[in-house]
Amino acid sequence: xxxxxxxxxxxxxxxxxxxxxxxxxxxxxxxxxxxxxxxxxxxxxxxxxxxxxxxxxxxxxxxxxxxxxxxxxxxxxxxxxxxxxxxxxxxxxxxxxxxxxxxxxxxxxxxxxxxxxxxxxxxxxxxxxxxxxxxxxxxxxxxxxxxxxxxxxxxxxxxxxxxxxxxxxxxxx
Numbered sequence: 614x615x616x617x618x619x620x621x622x623x624x625x626x627x628x629x630x631x632x633x634x635x636x637x638x639x640x641x642x643x644x645x646x647x648x649x650x651x652x653x654x655x656x657x658x659x660x661x662x663x664x665x666x667x668x669x670x671x672x673x674x675x676x677x678x679x680x681x682x683x684x685x686x687x688x689x690x691x692x693x694x695x696x697x698x699x700x701x702x703x704x705x706x707x708x709x710x711x712x713x714x715x716x717x718x719x720x721x722x723x724x725x726x727x728x729x730x731x732x733x734x735x736x737x738x739x740x741x742x743x744x745x746x747x748x749x750x751x752x753x754x755x756x757x758x759x760x761x762x763x764x765x766x767x768x769x770x771x772x773x774x775x776x777x778x779x780x781x782x783x784x785x786x
Contacts, residue, residue: 648674660687662772663762667693673753677760685760689713689750695762696769697721697743700736704756708732711750716743719765741765 650673660668667690675683686709697719706713708728715734716723721743728734736742754760764770 655686657688663770665693665695665771675758677756677758679758681758682756683758683760684753684755686751686753689746689752691746691748691750693750694721694745695743697723697741697765698762698769699739699741699765700756700763701759701761702738702757704736704754704760706734706736707753707755709751709753712747713750713752714745714747716745718742721745 655671655673657669657671659666660670664670664687669688671686673684673686675681677683677685689711691711697716708730710730713728713732714725715728716725717740718724719741723741723743726734727747
């Protein structure tokens with residue numbers, strides 16, 4: 614019995630450096646790190662199914678499907694519309710190019726704010742709004758995930774499965 618305890622203790626002590634090295638390696642990958650990307654290097658793909666077809670999306674930083682900070686960009690064609698909806702978390706939107714119109718309220722007829730390139734909009738969680746473009750438009754969204762979209766009228770959700778809370782995870786690069 615003493616021999617097996619001694620062998621077990623020896624095995625644990627012998628393996629400890631390997632476990633510590635493995636834990637340190639995992640901790641290094643979990644640490645935030647600096648990153649840069651030029652516009653030409655951004656990897657675009659179709660927006661997730663809860664966003665109307667025609668939009669392209671790129672995740673620049675983070676994972677919008679997780680509870681963590683994220684940055685993503687959307688390319689939207691001229692005449693694009695996103696029906697009235699809300700998000701569970703605050704969102705910060707910067708217009709990079711084009712013209713973005715935000716309707717604050719429950720309909721596309723709600724009071725609107727037009728934002729040109731360089732414009733910024735802060736949107737508190739659960740605030741009802743809709744959006745549309747007048748020209749091809751690029752926007753950047755920053756926020757805390759998980760990013761989701763809840764349409765006021767479920768029939769407006771372009772995703773047949775109607776699965777909110779998965780809006781951004783599918784397009785993660």
